[in-house]
Amino acid sequence: MTLATDSAVHTEHLTKIYRDFWGRDKVRALDDLNLTIHRGEVFGLLGPNGSGKSTTIKLLLGLIFATRGTAHVLGQPAGSTTINEKIGFLPEESYLYRFLNGEETLKFYGRLFKIPSKDLKRRVPELLDVVGLDQKSRKRKLREYSKGMARRIGLAQALINNPDLILLDEPTTGLDPIGTREMKDLILSLKEQGKTVLLCSHLLADVQDVCDRITILFRGKMQTLGQVRDLLQVRDITQIQTRGMTPQQLTEVQEFLRRTGVTDATITHPTTTLEDLFVRVVRENTPGADPRIAGNGQ
Amino acid sequence: MSSHLLGDFEISNFTGAILGVVIVVGGLLIYGFRDLLRFSITRAWAISSVCWSESIRRKVLWITPLAIIGVIIVAQLQRPSDEQDAIRQTIKFCLFATGLLIVITTIILAATNLPKEIDTRVIYTVVTKPTTRLEIVIGKVLGFARVSGAILIIMGLFTGLYLHLRASFLRDDIRQRLEAGLVNPTDLASYQHYKDVGLLNAKTIEMPKQMEVFARVPDPKSKVRWFSGNSEGEALIPFEFKKEDFIAPDDNQDKTPGKTGAVALIKIGWDQVGPTPEEQRAGKLPIGIAAPDTKPTTRIAGKLVRAPQVMVRVYDTNLNQLLPGNAVGNGKGVDLADPAGITPIPVYITPQGIQQMLQGDRTKIFLNIIGPNKGYEYSIAPDSAVLLIPGMSEQTQPKVLQPAYSNNNPLAAMPFLRGRYGMGGEQLPGSSKETGPVVVLPFSNAAPSGSGAQVSFQLRAGIENSGDEDTEKLTQIEAVAYNPKSGETSSPTKFYLEANRQTIFQLPRGPLADGQFEIRLRNLTDDHYLILRPDSVSMIQSMESFDFNLLKSLFILWLMSILVTVIAIFCSTWLSWPIAIVLTLVILLGHWGVQQLSDTLQPGVGNSIAQDLGLQDPSKAKAFTSSYEALSKGLVAVSTILPDISQFSATEDIEKGVAIAPQRLFDALTVLLGFGVPMLALSYVFLRNKEVAP
Numbered sequence: 001m002t003l004a005t006d007s008a009v010h011t012e013h014l015t016k017i018y019r020d021f022w023g024r025d026k027v028r029a030l031d032d033l034n035l036t037i038h039r040g041e042v043f044g045l046l047g048p049n050g051s052g053k054s055t056t057i058k059l060l061l062g063l064i065f066a067t068r069g070t071a072h073v074l075g076q077p078a079g080s081t082t083i084n085e086k087i088g089f090l091p092e093e094s095y096l097y098r099f100l101n102g103e104e105t106l107k108f109y110g111r112l113f114k115i116p117s118k119d120l121k122r123r124v125p126e127l128l129d130v131v132g133l134d135q136k137s138r139k140r141k142l143r144e145y146s147k148g149m150a151r152r153i154g155l156a157q158a159l160i161n162n163p164d165l166i167l168l169d170e171p172t173t174g175l176d177p178i179g180t181r182e183m184k185d186l187i188l189s190l191k192e193q194g195k196t197v198l199l200c201s202h203l204l205a206d207v208q209d210v211c212d213r214i215t216i217l218f219r220g221k222m223q224t225l226g227q228v229r230d231l232l233q234v235r236d237i238t239q240i241q242t243r244g245m246t247p248q249q250l251t252e253v254q255e256f257l258r259r260t261g262v263t264d265a266t267i268t269h270p271t272t273t274l275e276d277l278f279v280r281v282v283r284e285n286t287p288g289a290d291p292r293i294a295g296n297g298q
Numbered sequence: 299m300s301s302h303l304l305g306d307f308e309i310s311n312f313t314g315a316i317l318g319v320v321i322v323v324g325g326l327l328i329y330g331f332r333d334l335l336r337f338s339i340t341r342a343w344a345i346s347s348v349c350w351s352e353s354i355r356r357k358v359l360w361i362t363p364l365a366i367i368g369v370i371i372v373a374q375l376q377r378p379s380d381e382q383d384a385i386r387q388t389i390k391f392c393l394f395a396t397g398l399l400i401v402i403t404t405i406i407l408a409a410t411n412l413p414k415e416i417d418t419r420v421i422y423t424v425v426t427k428p429t430t431r432l433e434i435v436i437g438k439v440l441g442f443a444r445v446s447g448a449i450l451i452i453m454g455l456f457t458g459l460y461l462h463l464r465a466s467f468l469r470d471d472i473r474q475r476l477e478a479g480l481v482n483p484t485d486l487a488s489y490q491h492y493k494d495v496g497l498l499n500a501k502t503i504e505m506p507k508q509m510e511v512f513a514r515v516p517d518p519k520s521k522v523r524w525f526s527g528n529s530e531g532e533a534l535i536p537f538e539f540k541k542e543d544f545i546a547p548d549d550n551q552d553k554t555p556g557k558t559g560a561v562a563l564i565k566i567g568w569d570q571v572g573p574t575p576e577e578q579r580a581g582k583l584p585i586g587i588a589a590p591d592t593k594p595t596t597r598i599a600g601k602l603v604r605a606p607q608v609m610v611r612v613y614d615t616n617l618n619q620l621l622p623g624n625a626v627g628n629g630k631g632v633d634l635a636d637p638a639g640i641t642p643i644p645v646y647i648t649p650q651g652i653q654q655m656l657q658g659d660r661t662k663i664f665l666n667i668i669g670p671n672k673g674y675e676y677s678i679a680p681d682s683a684v685l686l687i688p689g690m691s692e693q694t695q696p697k698v699l700q701p702a703y704s705n706n707n708p709l710a711a712m713p714f715l716r717g718r719y720g721m722g723g724e725q726l727p728g729s730s731k732e733t734g735p736v737v738v739l740p741f742s743n744a745a746p747s748g749s750g751a752q753v754s755f756q757l758r759a760g761i762e763n764s765g766d767e768d769t770e771k772l773t774q775i776e777a778v779a780y781n782p783k784s785g786e787t788s789s790p791t792k793f794y795l796e797a798n799r800q801t802i803f804q805l806p807r808g809p810l811a812d813g814q815f816e817i818r819l820r821n822l823t824d825d826h827y828l829i830l831r832p833d834s835v836s837m838i839q840s841m842e843s844f845d846f847n848l849l850k851s852l853f854i855l856w857l858m859s860i861l862v863t864v865i866a867i868f869c870s871t872w873l874s875w876p877i878a879i880v881l882t883l884v885i886l887l888g889h890w891g892v893q894q895l896s897d898t899l900q901p902g903v904g905n906s907i908a909q910d911l912g913l914q915d916p917s918k919a920k921a922f923t924s925s926y927e928a929l930s931k932g933l934v935a936v937s938t939i940l941p942d943i944s945q946f947s948a949t950e951d952i953e954k955g956v957a958i959a960p961q962r963l964f965d966a967l968t969v970l971l972g973f974g975v976p977m978l979a980l981s982y983v984f985l986r987n988k989e990v991a992p
Contacts, residue, residue, distance in 0.1 A: 061426045063991035081336065084428040095419040097348055099355040111344035112427040141355075157423060 349441025567639025
């Protein structure tokens, strides 16, 4: 079995050049991208604005056509309608029909997957629960939704078909820290279910929290690729973390280090992230809140 | 003009049909084969539901109350000629408003939908689902067809209710006026008919197959037919030919057709039926003053008399004069030889005339014979004309070209006679004498239904008078039914007619029973001219429900709205919406527009315009003419592949109170499928190759 059929995403020399009316090259949006995303991993596509992240996703979804090179998704050529059965896509903004309400939106997308009405009746409320849209919101037209709510319904439509591969373009844009946390938790839960997630973002902290591997694109070219852990590891610094040390134990550790010739050791209490702090404060002041989203800082 | 004369010359849609098949086969069956196999009506219906919901939630249907209010206001402001006209006009307003509404609505909705979805990127979430572009296109067509269907249902319900209400009030009024004896003689028969059958009618009518105007009632035992003098009647004799037919029989050199011209050998008889203008003037001259010279030109029964003349012209198949006057008989009248029409008279057609006649692909002409002399009637028979192609040497026997009469079609087996032709139709002069000009309208396969003793006919005709007559004088018509097979002739029915107003008259069922009959009309009022066309007279065969007729009319409008939707969606797959709207209108109206220009696109018009513009330089004139002809040909070629929206004839019949024939529905469906399906295939191909991410 080749890489193209074995992997979730496989591109070879994938290039996209936007041309002007006269056919002259205008912008080289993506240049010779060779990328393989394995099944079951959460993969981050990073880069500044205009680096080619969204172009890559559009090419994988068949929204635009490659100038050169090939792209395969779940073993089939990118853009194939057959393979779309197994793909979920959350665009960078929620491009949905604004005159439909939340339930109607999900039912519409469900029908595009030919999900039987009986199953849809069950699946739609389930998904709306998962993305955190309450009963009242479900009946409101999307044009009345806040940005966060629109992201949630956008995510729900991406999951309506229980996809094997989920492409998330800037999934946390517009979400508050709790929403961001929920989104990240959801991504991790999808990974646990064996799904492949392709995450495209320029919010590096989000990517760092959930991705197994990342690549960084810049000016249409792939600059780096690898495991997040490996890429971020600082090899000449050692960090030891523990809980509940007494002052005496701390003094003994410092004494031990000095004796063994370590002179520039720093011993401090770790700080939590601002996101963790925000989530904890909100959760502590919300009666009956789900403690699962309280964050790591507790 | 009768259908049998022009039937062979309709523009062929063969090229358009081939193109359509190629697009459908190439686009759908080959290029889109996979998507065709994957096609799911569930997905297409889901997409259509979104289009529907969008339209409903954007309150598109709110436009219908506005249209209804508009129709009611306009209907109140109308000035009908009578109650039937009031209903006719109201039907017209209602259906016009309905048609306009759905066309405008569907164009705007369909042409803006796709560009807007691409612009707002909503399309991302649709095309990244297992939705094919074919399902998107068909879904959108279905969606907007549902919207136009909803508009049609609302407008149809209003139209039906409003018309029933109006017709009921007007019928009560008619009943009261009849009872009070307040109805004019010209209206009596029609009002009685309205009282009996109501004003909301859907008549099944039978139309005559053609119309001929004779100076005398044709004698079934004779092949001689008579047409009026004073240029009030004319004869048309068809000739079919190939170019080679006009090569001189002894031309063994370059074999150029028309080198020796041709001779029309005609045998026309005459009969003097009234005073000539000279005799009229002579009768009025004071005693002792000599009459102008009326030099005798022929001898009849040993006596010299002045013979009448005929003018001979060559017409094309559209019955327009093809050759200039001086090309045929030197543009002058030809003296006839004898009243019996035995002696042939030669009329020379110049070589230039023949060459002009042979230009293009022309294979048919009509020899037109007009009798210009007042006080005469002219006789003609099937053997009254031949074309001779002389040899280069006088000794050579000429070739003979016989008229192209049909042996199978009795309606085309003789010279075709018609009345003086004007914009509104043919003239039937009035005569209070026992005999006089008669219009003969043959019907075939037109057996009346029902069992009543009388069968109703309707007549709508124009009336002209000589100007110095009593304008208050009523025009009286006499109608007779004649069965050529049995020879049975009905007793005449006399009735009065008002100009351009439908009048009902009745004839006994006897001669009509087998459906093969002629209706003969005479105008009994001196100095009045009836202006008639073949569709001026029709037989009311049976009655249908008006509501069913309305339903058929709305269905035709719905088919048209689907075609509009398909075209608008096609345009919007590759153009921005404002340009898509404009192009949609151009495609819709293109065929009709070229039809309107038909006269100016005929071969030879470029030359006339060059002359009118005063282009003296032959090279400039030629360049102008050839450019004009090329443009004309291009326009005609393009028009043949554009949809003929005149086939969506939803209002014409119903407003006349005529039942819409199944053929009308079939014609509309044919245009929709013949043009809509290839357009759908093209839309799919365009959209599949379109990068929907801007």
